[in-house]
Amino acid sequence: MNILKNLPEMDLMRSEKMTFVQLIIPVESAHRAVSYLGELGLLQFRDLNDDKSPFQRTFVNQVKRCAEMSRKLRFFKEQIHKAGLLSSALPTLQPDVDLEALEVKLAEHEHELIEMNANSEKLQQTYNELLEFKMVLQKAGGFLVSGNSYETPEGRELDENVYPSDYPESASLLEQATQSGPSNLSGLRFISGIIPKTKILLFERMLFRATRGNLLFNQAPADDLIMDAVSSEMVEKVIFIVFFSGEQAKTKILKICEAFGANCYPVPEDLTKQSQITQEVLSRLSDLETTLDVGIRHRNAALHSIGFHLTIWMNMVKREKAVFDTLNMLNFDVTKKCLVGEGWCPIFAKTQIQEALQRATIDSNSQVGIIFHVMDAVESPPTYFRTNTFTNAYQEIVDAYGVAKYQEANPAIYTVITFPFLFAVMFGDWGHGICLLLGALILIAHERKLGSQKLGSFMEMLFGGRYVLLLMSLFSIYCGLIYNEFFSVPFHIFGASAYRCRDASCSEAQTVGLIKYRDAYPFGVDPSWRGSRSELPFLNSLKMKMSILFGVAQMNLGIMLSYFNSIFFNNSLDIRYQFVPQMIFLNSLFGYLSLLIIIKWCTGSQADLYHVMIYMFLSPFDDLGDNELFWGQRPLQIVLLMSALVAVPWMLFPKPFILRKLHTERFQGRAYGILRNSEIDTDSEPGSARHHEEEFNFSEVFVHQMIHSIEFVLGSVSNTASYLRLWALSLAHSELSTVFYEKVLLLAWGYENFLIRMVGLAVFAFATAFILLMMETLSAFLHALRLHWVEFQNKFYGGDGYKFEPFSFTAIADDED
């Protein structure tokens, strides 16, 4: 006992000691103090302004400004992304830019960018219109020209729709149109334009109805795709020309054009004028192109220069916003000259925090120092474990079930080893283990590179668990050597088998079997078992008994941890009335079963253990007969049965009554003050021991104790049986492995054909990789996890604490990503 007391505190065993502190900061050094504390990352602020809405808080304006700046920065990022530029960060650290100057600069940049964007949009629009005009000129010019006697190539493309009208022929119609000038008011006139292809039919029909058939409609598809202004994607357009007469028809047609979104362009009838205008349009188009180009290059240059500083600016703005959010959690004191803050910090960090606060005072040229002192807190402190990259994954596995209560025993110290070990018991194959090891080593070798990248969610989980994977693979190799399975093939690594034929001719090998002529195989399962007919009965018996033994061992470990918890919290009530009866109950039944298993193995007796255990309950006083494994078994069984039966009321009844007695005693002597560290059940809600001092609800405590005892008693049977999943999964893995080896690889290899062999090898490789390496790994991982979370942890773990979340800039940077 003395040795145990003199040992130093183990690293991850219990969470760090925390203390509740109060800070009184003068206003001028507040911002700086909070920034330095953020860099340190070891103080969790409590929100003193919980009941206020975000708009009632002190620094709401600054928060709004920061939000506005980050909006601008996001806009820049989007623009850079749209322009397709890669954001390259300037590697050197810039000196701290003042926040106000940054705000002004950002506003400038945004204004500039928006202007540039608007300009280029206008230019683009003009460009599109000119492009459409050019096409209309080309095609519509063709319509008008084809009225003449000579055929033009465009003429052949024409799709003439002639509607019954007052004029006799279409050809003469066109001739009349070309002959009569466009200024002939009562004569034939035309409108030319361009419309998206999808609308052309409807457009035509509408025009026909509107003009009562008095029109000539020609269309031709455009050569290129044109950017549609509305949907800003490239669409096919069709050029049309409508011949009509009359003023009313003109207004109707124009209105219909507008409704359908067709753009009308005037085409001169005169051929020379047409070519003149076409030249003009072409030259203007090329001008615009160059202008657009220049504009885009200018904008890209601006974006590039912004892109250099973008990450730094974003980080700065994030930090400032975080600082102001934290400042919002503090209260102004009575004099309005100081901010008061409260929070939790680990005791080892006190000096560091005081140092940071001193630096802040000096740097902000404040006359008054920052006051930092310890206070008492009502609620229970947060839980903080200082993990490194290796233990972090395991702590997260434990925390996923529930964060440890303040300073209770942390299951992670054992989980580091037992979790990969139980995984390996279910996965045992040293060939597959080597594959997992290669995977884990690759992940660890590329740690630095993969750590800085952003990975997909699956890869991120895999990368986060690389050290777990490493241990899992190492233990799998070990268990594979013990089970003697290399992709289900046994080897004679540790010497010759212990079995051989009964006689030289091996005639009875298939009927009665081999005999054991030497000591047991020195390491692992004898290779003679693989492929034999009695392999499964032997291995099943071995693995089931192994599962029971591991289960009882791990559950005993759990109960021992509850003992250490009781010693730490000075809870002798728990030791006497919970730990002792629990140990007695579990071990007199299942510990005894484990003992029987070991004795049966050592002596080679033929006793039936099922029979022994069942009749220990049903008829304990009967003679054991053939099932007697050792002398004195019957009286021992009776004693164990009695002690188990006594243990049940022992864990159920005394504790609530004693608690009630203690409670009444305590509050009879109330005048003398409340004792600390008295024997009060600390399993109850944190803080309830103080708040509900007056109430002691006996029925509640009794029911709670009853539930706890029933859970333990029934749980001991069900949890022990639950460990049989170790057998089940290991059997499944072995059988799958055998099937793939024998029925795929060996079958394919039996053929002499090279192609069939290759195909067989490929199928074997894929099946092994996906089913055995991925699916089985996940399955065994999950079951090992369940065994830890439920069967191991419910013997001692409270798991109702809350995690320590300090105000830290690194945490914010990680958060955003």
Next chain:
Amino acid sequence: MGFLLTTLIFVAIGIIASLCTRICFDKGPSANLFHLTLVITATVCCWLMWAIVYLAQMNPLIVPILSEVE
């Protein structure tokens, strides 16, 4: 090899592993205790696994019966 002999070999391996860990990763008494816990847990688990399989084969109740040779 015998049960006891191999058990002693496991104990020896455990002690050597603890010493190696103490030499290579000496990071203060609380961390050392944690590393020692890990090494002892691993040694005990591995020994337990080996011992169970060894004991099960010491006095077997059934023998391998070879299946039909093709």
